[in-house]
Amino acid sequence: MNNDWDDLEEQARERIINNSPKCLNPFRITRVDDPTGRSDIDLVTTWGIACKCDNNIGQVLGYSLKDFNKSYNGPLQFVRPLHFECGKCGLVSLIIDEHGFNSEVAQIEGGIGSATYRGTGETSPFHCHMCEATSFEVMTSFIYSDGAFDLFVEAPELPPENFFDLFEARGKCIQCGKVNVIASFEG
Numbered sequence: 155m156n157n158d159w160d161d162l163e164e165q166a167r168e169r170i171i172n173n174s175p176k177c178l179n180p181f182r183i184t185r186v187d188d189p190t191g192r193s194d195i196d197l198v199t200t201w202g203i204a205c206k207c208d209n210n211i212g213q214v215l216g217y218s219l220k221d222f223n224k225s226y227n228g229p230l231q232f233v234r235p236l237h238f239e240c241g242k243c244g245l246v247s248l249i250i251d252e253h254g255f256n257s258e259v260a261q262i263e264g265g266i267g268s269a270t271y272r273g274t275g276e277t278s279p280f281h282c283h284m285c286e287a288t289s290f291e292v293m294t295s296f297i298y299s300d301g302a303f304d305l306f307v308e309a310p311e312l313p314p315e316n317f318f319d320l321f322e323a324r325g326k327c328i329q330c331g332k333v334n335v336i337a338s339f340e341g
C-alpha cells in the first residue's frame with residue numbers, strides 16, 4: 155500500500171518536472187535554475203518564456219498589488235492576470251490568470267477558485283525596481299506542495315503540473331541586469 159503511494163508520488167514528481175503547466179502553452183519555454191530558494195523544501199519548476207517568434211525580451215503587463223491591497227508597502231508587484239508583450243513582434247500573450255491548484259479544483263468541483271487579488275481594466279507595464287526600465291527576460295516559477303501529490307494519487311488522469319500552489323514571476327532587467335520579483339501569489 156505504502157509502496158503504491160510512493161510509486162504514484164514518484165510518477166507525479168516526474169510528470170511535474172517534465173511538463174510545464176498549461177498556462178505556458180502560448181510560449182516557447184526553456185528550463186532555468188530555481189531562483190526561488192524554495193527547492194530544498196518544495197518541488198519547484200522554473201521556465202524562461204519566449205514569444206512564439208522566439209524573442210524572449212518584452213514587457214510584462216498587469217496590475218499593481220498596491221491598487222488592490224492598500225496595506226501593501228513593498229516594491230512594485232503585480233497580481234493576476236499577467237501578460238507578456240513581445241518586444242519584437244508585439245504579440246501579447248497571457249502568462250497566468252485563473253490557473254493553479256485552487257483555480258483548477260474550482261473548475262472541477264465548483265467553488266470560489268483562487269482567493270488572491272485579480273486585476274481588471276487597463277494594464278500597465280511592470281518597471282524595474284532599480285532603474286525603471288520596462289524590458290525584461292521573464293522566468294516563471296511553479297511551486298508544488300503535497301496537495302498536488304495527494305490529488306494525483308486520487309485522480310492520476312489529471313495533469314499534476316497544473317496543480318501548483320504558488321506562482322512567482324521574475325524579470326531580469328535588460329537595462330541594469332537586476333532580477334525583479336514581478337509577482338508572487340497562490341495558484
Ligand SMILES: [Zn+2]
Pocket residue numbers: 205206207208209240241242243244245
Ligand atoms: Zn514575438
Ligand SMILES: [Zn+2]
Pocket residue numbers: 282283284285286287327328329330331332
Ligand atoms: Zn533595471
